[in-house]
Amino acid sequence: MxxxxxxxxxxxxxxxxxxxxxxxxxxxxxxxxxxxxxxxxxxxxxxxxxxxxxxxxxxxxxxxxxxxxxxxxxxxxxxxxxxxxxxxxxxxxxxxxxxxxxxxxxxxxxxxxxxxxxxxxxxxxxxxxxxxxxxxxxxxxxxxxxxxxxxxxxxxxxxxxxxxxxxxxxxxxxxxxxxxxxxxxxxxxxxxxxxxxxxxxxxxxxxxxxxxxxxxxxxxxxxxxxxxxxxxxxxxxxxxxxxxxxxxxxxxLHIRQRGPELISCPTCGRCQVNLFGLAEEVERHIQNMTVPLKIAVMGCVVNGPGEAREADLGVAGGHGVGILFKKGELYKKVPEAELLAVFLAELDKMAAQHEKGGQ
Ligand code: SF4
Structure with a gap:
C-alpha cells in the first residue's frame, strides 16, 4: 500500500x-x-x-x-x-x-x-x-x-x-x-x-x-x-x-489503471506461432482503449495457458494454432492464419460489453 x-x-x-x-x-x-x-x-x-x-x-x-x-x-x-x-x-x-x-x-x-x-x-x-x-x-x-x-x-x-x-x-x-x-x-x-x-x-x-x-x-x-x-x-x-x-x-505501481493491460511472453524455443507480430498488432489495437481488461498473449502451451487463464482474454500458441481462453475458461482453438482477426474481434466484443456494464 x-x-x-x-x-x-x-x-x-x-x-x-x-x-x-x-x-x-x-x-x-x-x-x-x-x-x-x-x-x-x-x-x-x-x-x-x-x-x-x-x-x-x-x-x-x-x-x-x-x-x-x-x-x-x-x-x-x-x-x-x-x-x-x-x-x-x-x-x-x-x-x-x-x-x-x-x-x-x-x-x-x-x-x-x-x-x-x-x-x-x-x-x-x-x-x-x-x-x-x-x-x-x-x-x-x-x-x-x-x-x-x-x-x-x-x-x-x-x-x-x-x-x-x-x-x-x-x-x-x-x-x-x-x-x-x-x-x-x-x-x-x-x-x-x-x-x-x-x-x-x-x-x-x-x-x-x-x-x-x-x-x-x-x-x-x-x-x-x-x-x-x-x-x-x-x-x-x-x-x-x-x-x-x-x-x-x-x-x-497499482496507482491508476487506464485501458487494457497486455501481458505477453518474450518467446523462447518453445514458441510455435509468430508471437511478436501478434503481440504488436494487439498492442496497436488497444492503444486508445480505456476499458481495464487484462489480456495475455503467450507463445506456447507449456506456460501460456496459466497466464492466459488469469486474463479476461488470452491466447496460448500451439503448433500452427492459437488456443483462446475467456475469463479463465478454454474457449476455442483457432488456426494461426485467423488468430489475429478472431482475437481482436473477441477483444472488441468484450470491451463493448464492459463499456455497457454487461461483462
Ligand atoms: S510462454 Fe512458452 S513460448 Fe513464451 S516464453 Fe514461456 S515457455 Fe517460451
Missing part, C-alpha cells in the same frame, strides 16, 4: 492536483505553439491517449495569443511554459492559459513578478515554480559547489518565497535534474520541507528506452514513497508515447 504524502490541492482548470486527487498525467507539445492547427492536432492525440494536462512553450507574444484559439478547440487544461519574459506570462493568462510554468527569479525583478502574480490572481491561475540544474542561482551554486539536490531545493524554496511574499499560494513545484538519483534525493528533500503539490519529472531523460528506464526508476521510487501529485515522462519522441509510459508506470 502506498501512503500518499498529503499536499495542498490546487486546480489547473478543472483538474485537481494534490491532496486526494488522482496523480495527474501530463505531457508537453513539441509543435510551434503559433501553429494552432498543428498544436491542436497534437493535443487531440494526447487527449485520446489519456493526457490530462498539457503544456505548451510560449516563446513570443504570437504564441501567447495563439493560446486562445488552441483552448477553444481542446478539452484538457493548458499550461503555458515561459522563461524570462513576464509579458508573455501575463499575455498567456489573458488568453486563457489555465496554468503557467515560470521561474519567478528570472522574470526581471520584483515589479515584473508582481505583475505576473496579479494576473494569476485575477485569472485564478496556479503557478508552477520550475527549477532545474541550469536555473539554480549563482550564490546557491557557489554555496553547494554544484546543482546538488540540496541546491535545487534551496533554489525552489527561494522562488516559492517570492510568490508567498506576494500572498500567492496556488503553487506547485518541480525540480528537474537529468540524473535519476539526484531527482529522487531532490524531491524527497523538498517533500519534507513543504506541502505544495509536486510535479515530478526527469529532464532531458533521453529516447524511448533510456528515457523510460531513467524516468521509471526515479519517478517510480518517488511515487512508491507517496511523493508526487502530477508528472511527465520526458522522451525524445512523439509525446503520445510519454502518456503510454506514464500509464504503464502508474499501472505497475
Amino acid at each position: 502506498i501512503t500518499r504524502k498529503k499536499t495542498r490541492q490546487i486546480m489547473v482548470g478543472d483538474v485537481a492536483v494534490g491532496g486526494d486527487a488522482p496523480i495527474a498525467v501530463q505531457s508537453m507539445t513539441n509543435t510551434d505553439t503559433r501553429d494552432v492547427a498543428a498544436t491542436v492536432s497534437q493535443v487531440e492525440r494526447l487527449e485520446a491517449a489519456g493526457c490530462e494536462i498539457v503544456r505548451v512553450a510560449v516563446l513570443d507574444l504570437a504564441a501567447a495569443a495563439a493560446i486562445r484559439a488552441i483552448r477553444d478547440q481542446i478539452r484538457i487544461p493548458l499550461i503555458a511554459d515561459i522563461h524570462f519574459d513576464h509579458r508573455l506570462a501575463v499575455a498567456a493568462m489573458e488568453n486563457g492559459a489555465q496554468g503557467i510554468r515560470i521561474n519567478p527569479g528570472n522574470l526581471g525583478g520584483p515589479e515584473k513578478l508582481a505583475r505576473v502574480v496579479a494576473a494569476a490572481k485575477a485569472h485564478h491561475v496556479p503557478i508552477r515554480v520550475g527549477v532545474n540544474s541550469g536555473s539554480v542561482e549563482k550564490d546557491i551554486l557557489k554555496k553547494h559547489g554544484h546543482p546538488t539536490p540540496a541546491a535545487l531545493v534551496e533554489s525552489a524554496l527561494r522562488n516559492v518565497a517570492l510568490l508567498e511574499e506576494l500572498d500567492f499560494r496556488e503553487i506547485k513545484i518541480s525540480l528537474k535534474s537529468s540524473d535519476a538519483l539526484a531527482t529522487i534525493d531532490a524531491y524527497r528533500l523538498l517533500s519534507e520541507r513543504c506541502d505544495y503539490p509536486l510535479h515530478l519529472g526527469v529532464t532531458e531523460a533521453g529516447g524511448l528506452i533510456a528515457g523510460t528506464v531513467k524516468s521509471s526508476v526515479a519517478l517510480g521510487m518517488l511515487l512508491y514513497e507517496g511523493i508526487g501529485d502530477t508528472f511527465r515522462i520526458s522522451l525524445t519522441r512523439d509525446p503520445v508515447e510519454e502518456i503510454r509510459v506514464c500509464y504503464e508506470l502508474l499501472r505497475s
Whole structure:
C-alpha cells in the first residue's frame, strides 16, 4: 500500500492536483505553439491517449495569443511554459492559459513578478515554480559547489518565497535534474520541507528506452514513497508515447489503471506461432482503449495457458494454432492464419460489453 504524502490541492482548470486527487498525467507539445492547427492536432492525440494536462512553450507574444484559439478547440487544461519574459506570462493568462510554468527569479525583478502574480490572481491561475540544474542561482551554486539536490531545493524554496511574499499560494513545484538519483534525493528533500503539490519529472531523460528506464526508476521510487501529485515522462519522441509510459508506470505501481493491460511472453524455443507480430498488432489495437481488461498473449502451451487463464482474454500458441481462453475458461482453438482477426474481434466484443456494464 502506498501512503500518499498529503499536499495542498490546487486546480489547473478543472483538474485537481494534490491532496486526494488522482496523480495527474501530463505531457508537453513539441509543435510551434503559433501553429494552432498543428498544436491542436497534437493535443487531440494526447487527449485520446489519456493526457490530462498539457503544456505548451510560449516563446513570443504570437504564441501567447495563439493560446486562445488552441483552448477553444481542446478539452484538457493548458499550461503555458515561459522563461524570462513576464509579458508573455501575463499575455498567456489573458488568453486563457489555465496554468503557467515560470521561474519567478528570472522574470526581471520584483515589479515584473508582481505583475505576473496579479494576473494569476485575477485569472485564478496556479503557478508552477520550475527549477532545474541550469536555473539554480549563482550564490546557491557557489554555496553547494554544484546543482546538488540540496541546491535545487534551496533554489525552489527561494522562488516559492517570492510568490508567498506576494500572498500567492496556488503553487506547485518541480525540480528537474537529468540524473535519476539526484531527482529522487531532490524531491524527497523538498517533500519534507513543504506541502505544495509536486510535479515530478526527469529532464532531458533521453529516447524511448533510456528515457523510460531513467524516468521509471526515479519517478517510480518517488511515487512508491507517496511523493508526487502530477508528472511527465520526458522522451525524445512523439509525446503520445510519454502518456503510454506514464500509464504503464502508474499501472505497475497499482496507482491508476487506464485501458487494457497486455501481458505477453518474450518467446523462447518453445514458441510455435509468430508471437511478436501478434503481440504488436494487439498492442496497436488497444492503444486508445480505456476499458481495464487484462489480456495475455503467450507463445506456447507449456506456460501460456496459466497466464492466459488469469486474463479476461488470452491466447496460448500451439503448433500452427492459437488456443483462446475467456475469463479463465478454454474457449476455442483457432488456426494461426485467423488468430489475429478472431482475437481482436473477441477483444472488441468484450470491451463493448464492459463499456455497457454487461461483462
Ligand atoms: S510462454 Fe512458452 S513460448 Fe513464451 S516464453 Fe514461456 S515457455 Fe517460451
